[in-house]
Amino acid sequence: MISKNKIKYIRSLEMKKYRKADCVFVAEGKKLVGDLIGSFDLTYVAATAAWLSDNALLLSSAVFQGVEVDEVSEEELRRISFQETPQQVLAIFRQRQSDADINEVAANDLCLVLDDVQNPGNMGTIVRIADWFGIRHIFCSDASADIYNPKTVQATMGGMARVEVHYANLPQLLDSLDSSIPVYGTFLDGDDIHGQQLSSHGVIIMGNEGRGVSAPVSAHVSHRLFIPNYPPGSSTSESLNVAIATAIVCNEFRRPR
Amino acid sequence: MISKNKIKYIRSLEMKKYRKADCVFVAEGKKLVGDLIGSFDLTYVAATAAWLSDNALLLSSAVFQGVEVDEVSEEELRRISFQETPQQVLAIFRQRQSDADINEVAANDLCLVLDDVQNPGNMGTIVRIADWFGIRHIFCSDASADIYNPKTVQATMGGMARVEVHYANLPQLLDSLDSSIPVYGTFLDGDDIHGQQLSSHGVIIMGNEGRGVSAPVSAHVSHRLFIPNYPPGSSTSESLNVAIATAIVCNEFRRPR
Secondary structure, three states, X not given: OOOHHHHHHHHHOOOHHHHHHHOEEEEEOHHHHHHHEOOEOEEEEEEOHHHHHHOHHHHXXXXXXXXXXXXXXXXXXXXXXXXXXXXXXXXXXXXXXXXOOHHHHHHHOEEEEEOOOOOHHHHHHHHHHHHHOOXXXXXXXXXXXXXXXXXHHHHXXXXXXXXXXXXXXXXXXXXXXXOOOOEEEEEEXXXXXXXXXXXXXXXXXXXXXXXXXXXXXXXXXXXEEEOOOOXXXXXXXXXXXXXXXXXXXXXXXXXXX | OOOHHHHHHHHHOOOHHHHHHHOEEEEEOHHHHHHHEOOEOEEEEEEOHHHHHHOHHHHOOHHHOOOEEEEOOHHHHHHHOOOOOOOOEEEEEXXXXXXXXHHHHHHHOEEEEEOOOOOHHHHHHHHHHHHHOOOOEEEEEOOOOOOOOHHHHHHOOOHHHOOEEEEEOHXXXXXXXXXXXXXXXXXXXXXXXXXXXXXXXXXXXXXXOOOEOOHHHHOOOOEEEEOOOOOOOOOXXXXXXXXXHHHHHHHHHOOOO
16 A cells, blocks of 8 residues: 555656755666665665465565555556556665776776766667776766666666766866776767777767767867778768667777777 | 548558558658658648648649548547657558568568567567668568557558568478578577678578567578677676667678678
């Protein structure tokens, strides 16, 4: 059973301002909720009897101390869920405070910088890709999609447990970057990525879905890259989705040298 | 002005059985409709006054001979559209009859085989990726997402004008394949794709979102590939989305040798 007020509260968390006010976010599904427990503090769980009985041991553990738990019917779960097909459990977690020094990160490993990636699905998919390729930090412009948007959270497939996402004014952030750190970006007039010596540390900038990397951000790029289409120079196909391009670029950077 | 019956008919085309009955499909937006004209026969257009006036020359051309055209208000367009943000024009095109011999295709170039890729967005994104990498034919299992699903059509970003998508019983299709043709597939226990000599022709099989390549299909694979995560062998991240994996694999196959 779940109260009307609770339903209203959970539904309100679709909006950033309500998530931000309480520093929380929603995650759904057995797999994802399981992945995030341990990385984020749990505050609330609504789950079916099946999930509660499958997780009896977890429920009696320290993780669930002070956590409010509602047993809900499938029908109730549908009413609070943001998913087309709700899966047994919806949880509210506390947002993580993020602080990372881009100079420290980029001096030792690769990191991603997202310049206004606005689609929540793309943002989540990029976090999942970063997770696969062992990239632990993503710095986003303030206008980028919110990592805590329910669509983004689901699209990370648990990757957000291992990848930290930070928001910043990108021109200022990149101004603060040590000049010895390589800054890569993808551009339609960049150099064929296949022919480049790619560094094992530094910054990789990916641009907005429509307009690519903005001028104030691209001014900081030291290496302009291009993912060639095939046959080389053919002009029919126009572009790759930003998450797709991110995956190809990360794979190139992580190839054995 | 658009009739109630027409609205009902257009909305019905969200379902495969109605698209199939009339051998048609819906595409929306200035860019996409423009891309598909010339590759598919146009049968109907609903557009705002702005689109009609911008395309006066096209409207008087042979392409529009016998094509029914409705001028619609923004409000009417919203009622027929499958998109969150309708863009000036919705068109109905005739489906293309596809027939391609996989032996002919795969003896000379790369082609993709999709084993139950079920998400319409993934299907459309894979067509867009194939377009970028110059792959002209995709063979899909009958249970794969329909290329003519409105979500798929939009996700191809025009790529379906240049990429032919065929449906078949995959085990039968692969049985008919000449044994000299290399058949690649991606598996979690495959060989690191970075270390392989990849052929410039052959078949690349991508599996279902949840279960990967099915047993009857994987029995035909001659080269088992794996996209390594980073650091190699780390076990936290679990998988890549099938469209993401397809992009990385296509990029590897199209690298200059």
